[in-house]
Amino acid sequence: MVDTAALSIPLSAPHLTGTESNRLQTTPADLWPEWVPAFEQALAQRVSSRFALATQSGTAALELALRALGIGPGDTVICPALTFAATANAIRSVGATPVFVGSESISWGLDPDALETALQREQQRPRAIVVVDLYGMPANWPALQAIADRYGLPLVADAAESLGSALHGQACGTLGLLNAVSFNLNKVITTYGGGALLTNAPQLAAKARVVANQGRQTEPPFSVIESGGNYRMGPLSAGLGLDQLPLLSARVQARRAIFERYFAALGQWPGLTFQPERLGAFSNRWLTAVRIDPVQTGITRDALIDRLRCEMVETRPVFMPLHRQPAFAGCNVYGSSETNRIANEGLCLPSGSALTDAQIERVIASVRCALAKNKRPES
Template identity: 45%
Template sequence: MNRKKIWLSAPHMGGEEIKFVQEAFNTNWVAPVGPNINAFEDGLAAYNGVGYCAALSSGTAAIHLALIILGIKHGDEVICSTFTFSGSCNPIAYQGAVPVFVDSEAETWNMDPELLEEAIIDRIRRTGKTPKAIIVVHLYGMPAKIVDIVTIAKRYGVPVIEDAAEALGSSFRGQKLGTFGDMGIYSFNGNKIITTSGGGALVSNNPTWIQKAKFLATQARDPAPHYQHSEIGFNYRLSNICAGIGLGQLRVLDERVHQRRGNFSFYKSELSGLSGIRFLEEPPDAFSNRWLTTILVDPVQFGKTREDLRLALEEENIESRPLWKPMHLQPVFKNAPSYINNCSEVLFKNGLCLPSSSNLTISERRSVVKALGSSA
């Protein structure tokens, strides 16, 4: 067994983070306000080519604020990718709204545009109302068919929230993900391509929305010499300390994308001889940050299941993880409307995420390949 654990996606510091954190301590900017936050927001907006940014405590908080800004209320329906992490859809429930889950297409594993349109038409027929928003997720850094999705959304007048929590640094036709919809969100959790230890961001080209997000994220305090509140607010602002970590991480973001893509290339090259193992390829015009390298296992061809492989890696102290369990299969969302083509269920059954940290060594990558190969 490997003495040192090989993690699925570990944080990777660049070296400059401590400079910004120390500066925050030296100047006593340790609250959720300060120069690091402003610089981090400006840097994120510039990197992604979007007008405005609010640095927040998590990607989930960013989705929640986006829904509030769009006026989502109790009983409203919000369409969401079913093949995703629960943070994408939990905020719908926070608002007392109803998630409507739409399945994936096989090329990118993201929301199926054709099924999306079917869902919109059917919800209008059944309820007499158009869904109030669409949350589309770019899974594992792979761009969804975002131009098709936005086109359909505009046809029916439905705003789009892009969940690019896993896709910072990814692009489609040269445009960064998170900037195609009405609003986009990012996550800087410890396992993401860059981290602020915990954090997220909301971006948009609408300055009023981002100003509103910052207001709501700081307990919706009215401009008064005393504490006065005319709306319900939240404690969602990123701290100046965490933003300092983010500033250092932004400086190595493109390097991290290169390293993660290097993991994918290595695994694909080394495992290409194994029958029954398939990788997710980039469609034309798509550029993935390859946040996680994922494989599909054909148990008939390969002779082992995805779970057999996961357990074989675990025996060698190597962390891997099944692909996301679709939300329409989760007990908490069992009664939610869903439009399913079985794609996500097959992906969950047969898919595995391989160790993809940007600081993986050649030796560690070879250990992963060896463990997979020996189980064949």
């Protein structure tokens, strides 16, 4: 009997070495807590950030960033419409309200023109702007920073998907005043959950560390000086992070190589376009993302997903825009037209760094076969 599970090609499976348990076996248990500060130091050095605070998740890191800025009930925060729900959930978790802004066609990140419109039209001045490097692609940070500076607003990076990416040589995860990264199961490197808050601002780092420690001072007299919570990463996750972090460059190289394979094989297919990488950007290509024009290809994105599922190839539609989801009904949105087009056409292909050559070729063959069956005749 054929094991169909063994034949399936996952979207982005965790890539482990098989030696992760060695650290546990060779280190006395009473020394495990030391892995947390060691991982924080290693991460900060890796991305050239002054401070790093390891957290339970990337969402927790983003929430912690907002709390460090003093954002709370009654405030509004600019948020991309095209992003995972965690970005807006973190805003809601501190009691603030998201204001959604649409995407530009290049990076698929925040559209500077739509952002300017939102800031001009919103009656209440937002407290911050959250920028997402979607699918690992750096957003148009220079243009966004210029707008933020004019309005005196901080940029907070949701860099959950972009660890290992860079813009003009500067690492993603350091482009904002505060930056949240993720080590979830499907990320470039994983701690089986977990995240981190990165910043170069000493006062914000100190406040975040207190908030993450139940609002309790980290030194004597250990007074509870403000409202806080338990945001900290556990030592087992940190230990895994210490094993994974040295592999970051290799994992990014592998994902970029997978993207290049897909692009070489499919990049000239009419109606199929890959997420662009603007001049100066270096994407980790966490997920290879493409747009399927149903008119030119003769097939919708959703129909292609169904075809590939029959071939046991796991894909994912681009995130449904948050302004179209019931949980965020009533939130203001600006610049939704391009966002909706990307969301309706966008598809993520299997991109895990552990994919074999045979699996990559199977994905390519499956996509080609599905497109060929619907290829429009030459006029």
